[in-house]
Amino acid sequence: MKTLILAAGLGKRMNSKYPKVIHKILGKPMINWVIDTAKSFGEVGVVLGHKHEMVEKVIPQDVKIFLQNEQLGTAHAVMCGFDFIPENDNLLILYGDVPFISYETLKRLEKEHMESNSDVTILTAILENPAGYGRIVRGKKIEIVEDKDADEKIKKIKEINTGIYIFKGKFLKENIKKIKNDNAQNEYYLTDILKFTENISTVTTDDIDEVTGVNDRIQLSKLEKNMRKRINEKLMREGVRIIDPESVYIDITVKIGKDTIIYPFTFIEGETEIGEDCVIGPMTRIKDSKIGNNVHVIRSEVEKAIIEDNVSVGPFSRLREGTHLKSNVKIGNFVETKKSVIGKNTKAQHLTYLGDATIGENVNIGAGTITCNYDGEKKHPTIIEDGAFIGSNNSLVAPVKIGKNAITGAGSTITEDVPENSLGLGRARQVVIKDWVLRKKGGNQNADSKE
Numbered sequence: 001m002k003t004l005i006l007a008a009g010l011g012k013r014m015n016s017k018y019p020k021v022i023h024k025i026l027g028k029p030m031i032n033w034v035i036d037t038a039k040s041f042g043e044v045g046v047v048l049g050h051k052h053e054m055v056e057k058v059i060p061q062d063v064k065i066f067l068q069n070e071q072l073g074t075a076h077a078v079m080c081g082f083d084f085i086p087e088n089d090n091l092l093i094l095y096g097d098v099p100f101i102s103y104e105t106l107k108r109l110e111k112e113h114m115e116s117n118s119d120v121t122i123l124t125a126i127l128e129n130p131a132g133y134g135r136i137v138r139g140k141k142i143e144i145v146e147d148k149d150a151d152e153k154i155k156k157i158k159e160i161n162t163g164i165y166i167f168k169g170k171f172l173k174e175n176i177k178k179i180k181n182d183n184a185q186n187e188y189y190l191t192d193i194l195k196f197t198e199n200i201s202t203v204t205t206d207d208i209d210e211v212t213g214v215n216d217r218i219q220l221s222k223l224e225k226n227m228r229k230r231i232n233e234k235l236m237r238e239g240v241r242i243i244d245p246e247s248v249y250i251d252i253t254v255k256i257g258k259d260t261i262i263y264p265f266t267f268i269e270g271e272t273e274i275g276e277d278c279v280i281g282p283m284t285r286i287k288d289s290k291i292g293n294n295v296h297v298i299r300s301e302v303e304k305a306i307i308e309d310n311v312s313v314g315p316f317s318r319l320r321e322g323t324h325l326k327s328n329v330k331i332g333n334f335v336e337t338k339k340s341v342i343g344k345n346t347k348a349q350h351l352t353y354l355g356d357a358t359i360g361e362n363v364n365i366g367a368g369t370i371t372c373n374y375d376g377e378k379k380h381p382t383i384i385e386d387g388a389f390i391g392s393n394n395s396l397v398a399p400v401k402i403g404k405n406a407i408t409g410a411g412s413t414i415t416e417d418v419p420e421n422s423l424g425l426g427r428a429r430q431v432v433i434k435d436w437v438l439r440k441k442g443g444n445q446n447a448d449s450k451e
């Protein structure tokens with residue numbers, strides 16, 4: 001079975017510069033949710049119109065694109081993809097703005113379509129508030145009447161057309177051209193094709209979210225909330241502990257291992273993978289990162305980072321792109337890392353910036369250490385070898401290398417390499433001026449007279 005996804009509409013009510021179907025839901029553009037589901041059934045085509053160049057950017061290479069320059073109705077949209085309709089196979093019609101249609105429901109629709117050998121099988125739903133939708137009118141044969149063309153009696157019908165159907169390709173090809181636009185909206189209604197057959201079946205779904213279209217940003221947020229709940233519940237069934245699912249935002253693309261605990265107010269986004277037995281949050285955001293087992297990340301920001309097993313991060317750490325923490329590393333409060341590899345058992349616990357640094361194993365980075373990696377034009381590397389000890393409040397002026405087991409004195413500005421096993425000291429020697437304070441006060445007349 002092939003699938004044609006209609007997505008030419010602008011989505012005026014989104015009030016957006018961008019076409020509706022590229023707005024993201026849980027990290028994935030709306031239309032990609034539909035494409036990904038449709039791909040399980042075979043070849044996929046999309047009908048694009050408004051701002052199609054923007055939509056094309058998110059469409060996978062193997063999806064065929066058809067253009068509808070003017071949105072003259074759903075039948076007209078299908079006509080634009082006429083060449084895609086298979087002569088000897090079925091065609092599934094989906095919408096780019098109905099993102100959560102499930103594989104299972106479509107499978108059920110397909111099964112009914114095959115078994116009943118119908119020309120068209122319609123997916124319907126029962127809605128408490130059916131306003132706006134086409135109604136399923138079950139008379140001698142099934143008809144669909146659009147809301148705008150419906151009389152009071154028909155408007156009371158609660159069974160609606162979800163707009164999702166499977167057609168026999170041959171039937172569709174032969175009849176779609178006959179559809180006219182003599183209706184309230186002067187549109188070519190795909191639903192009018194029912195006039196040309198008696199051989200119609202239906203399948204009803206009771207999962208309203210999966211057939212709900214997104215028209216505005218309010219619906220978008222409601223639907224996203226429902227889906228977020230489903231993602232969290234799926235993860236919980238798979239063995240992830242989520243203390244308060246209402247306050248945890250996890251993208252569909254995220255993978256999390258068993259017995260990991262997610263504390264409240266946590267965002268886990270993009271291509272993130274988290275291992276088992278981790279503790280994540282509260283108040284943490286992790287994006288596009290790979291995290292091993294038994295890692296703790298508390299009140300921190302992590303983006304495009306790799307974290308190996310048994311690492312502890314936070315509170316208040318910021319791991320930026322290109323950070324790689326090897327196992328047992330400890331990164332503490334107000335520590336920022338960028339493009340840095342940090343070796344096993346190394347600690348940077350307080351008030352530090354490590355950028356473009358390669359740091360060995362068992363290194364201690366003292367509080368307040370800064371890699372001065374940027375000279376205003378270029379970034380330079382800092383190398384700190386195994387076992388080195390960087391004193392507190394050091395400025396390491398890159399490019400610079402601290403050798404194996406070397407030590408730098410607290411408060412040093414290190415501008416030259418420190419060889420292994422050596423002490424690097426780079427600060428002015430302290431001067432003590434005895435009784436300076438008393439003499440300073442001596443400038444005062446009163447103090448003078450007392451002397």
Ligand code: UD1
Nearest residue numbers: 006007008009071072073074077095133134161162163189
């Ligand atoms: C359509 C159905 C209606 C059903 C409803 C479900 C028709 C005539 N009516 O309503 O019975 O209850 O869907 O949501 O089919 N599109 C195009 N090109 C067009 C027109 C629409 O690509 O010329 C796309 C839109 O981008 C959208 C989808 O088709 O994704 C549905 O269009 P929309 O206008 O929302 O649906 P209705 O025609 O109102």
Ligand code: CA
Nearest residue numbers: 073074185187
């Ligand atoms: Ca319409």
